[in-house]
Amino acid sequence: MPSAYVLDNGAYNIKVEHSHAAEPKLIPNCIMKAKSEKRRLFIGDQIEECRDASGLFYLLPMNKGLIVHWDLQKTVWDYILSKDCCPANFAETPCIFMEPYFNFASIQEGVAEIFFEEYECQSFLRIPTGDLAEYHYRKLNPTAPCCLVIDTGYSFTHVAAYINGKREPKATKRINVGGKVLTNHLKEIISYRQLNVMEETFVMNQVKEDCCFVSQDTKADFAKCRLKYPQNDIVREYILPDFTTLRRGYVQTLDQPPVVEQQKLRMNNERFSVPEILFHPSDVSIPQIGIAELVQHCVESCPEEARSHLYRNIVITGGTALLPGFVDRLYKDVRALASEEYDIKITLPKK
Template identity: 65%
Template sequence: MKAKSERRRLFIGDQGLLMNWDIQKTVWDYIFSKECCPVNFSESPLIITEPYFNFASIQEAMAEIFFEEYECQSFLRVNASDLSDYHYRKDNSSAQGCLVVDCGYSFSHIAPYIKGKKHKPGIKRIDVGGKLLTNHLKEIISYRQLHVMEETYVMNQIKEDACFVAYDLMANMAKAKKKYPENDIVMDYVLPDFTNIRRGYIRTLDQPPITEQQKLRLNNERFSVPEVLFHPSDVGLDEMGIGEAVSYCVSRCPSVVQSHLYANILVTGGSSLFPGFKERLFKEVRASAPDEFEVNITMPEDPTTYAWHGGAMLSRDPDFYSFVVTKEEYEEEGPTICMERFDG
């Protein structure tokens, strides 16, 4: 983005979708610069992730930029969940399958992997992610208390600090209707003023009241916002929730591997960090899975970097260079070699 006061200076963020190649090139120039992450493409191979079912035109342009503009010598394009599955199989060598539930910023994906290979008919995308949850929280707070539609960054912090997934939604709704102290869900969130308070923080109602700082009173918003992950219809989306989608994706796989997928559910992505997420997902999947199947959900210590660490492990694999496309291969065969090798 550019600031109104500094038209010549570019500000580089770390989240977003690919909309403009010129701007994307500027972002990559910054990433590979001395100020951020200096890299020698003649020595270092590049692993870049992309969403499922990416457009061929974007894939071709991506390969062209890295081979021709950056003169990358070797290049691997994968889905982030491919790397998560690789990481999981390294930690669980006996696993015959893995169902990756990736709850990201723009979307959530559920993808089954059978012996390291993704089963495309079973992949499901849900148009709910961290961005939609933050926007939903902004709308609720703006309607009930204070206009915060322009305060995306602060509201995202509030979402991360205060929200949780309800194990029993109706019980939490009943509790939220009561007054404190019977209602232990209600709390205040002190807003930052960016002078004395750089980041907002939570205050429970048993602490002495404060008057000099601006604050929000949070009650059922704390669990009703993450509830959209499990019931997108709450915001008018005609989509299945994460729990329902897990069972749907498993049902789209060969029956012989379904028990292995239920026993090896891997949760990744920043939107899975809500307290109670894993327990609620287990409850919903266990209720819909056949009784004879074991249900086991693994959540890494840091779900946001699990795929990255999988990529780091893959780069050390003895067979790594059999997966990549080299600059020589690209120059000889063109973009088709990338399509053939990466999209299996």
């Protein structure tokens, strides 16, 4: 079976590789400038070569999940397709390009023009990420007539219902909450309470990935955070990197020996109050419903005979879904909203 070149153009990471590969390469979809090396631009994963990654200045080709700076995006694609990253022979290999739902026609035309004219692509398929997630789920579960795909990424979260392999347009919805909102909110909280980190997006995104989790009972966890350690088993210390002896920070409990020479953050209720935005966007003045309500709204927009199948076949994709506790909390909230007659099953594919 011939392979295809698959490029998932995410706003935070681009996932790229030939279809026969075991796993994709993750390339940051950005160009970065560093204070320590002002004459050089770091494209994608070249940031690993930077000696001091503090105070990085980001040049982002995408805003709110849509391509807005074509020169930057083309530079990132040029690097990805170069021999230093993941080259492709488009004369023989078809290209599958994944895009978000509701992409503008002008952006679709621009992408097609670049790949056909600049990269001389012979076969090109542009498709929403959720369509392929549903296709893969249906291959593994051939008896499932319906599927509900939740794609929670960097810029926003989509929920889309599929019935007999076809997406229902009226049951495809979006909320403007994703990993970027969480990282920015975490930066604001830490900057107000402890240390000015408003320019440390790279580091604070790592703090979010290493420290944060989705609470199953926010009231109980907030009450626990008011206690002292060890009764408070949520509080942690995050040792910040200095980019000389330590490239990435790490989490430790309070009973471990103190690290004197390194800066550190005390992470308490921030660990779960930040991801709570996914379920209650109004907490940060975003006038939209949370993911659980969005799931219910999409299912209720479908014919009644399909609803039980949709609740039983919920599949999640996107990097934000990797937060610990996300699936359990989503199940709990959807279970509380859905009618008792419906069974609920949520699948998070392995990385």
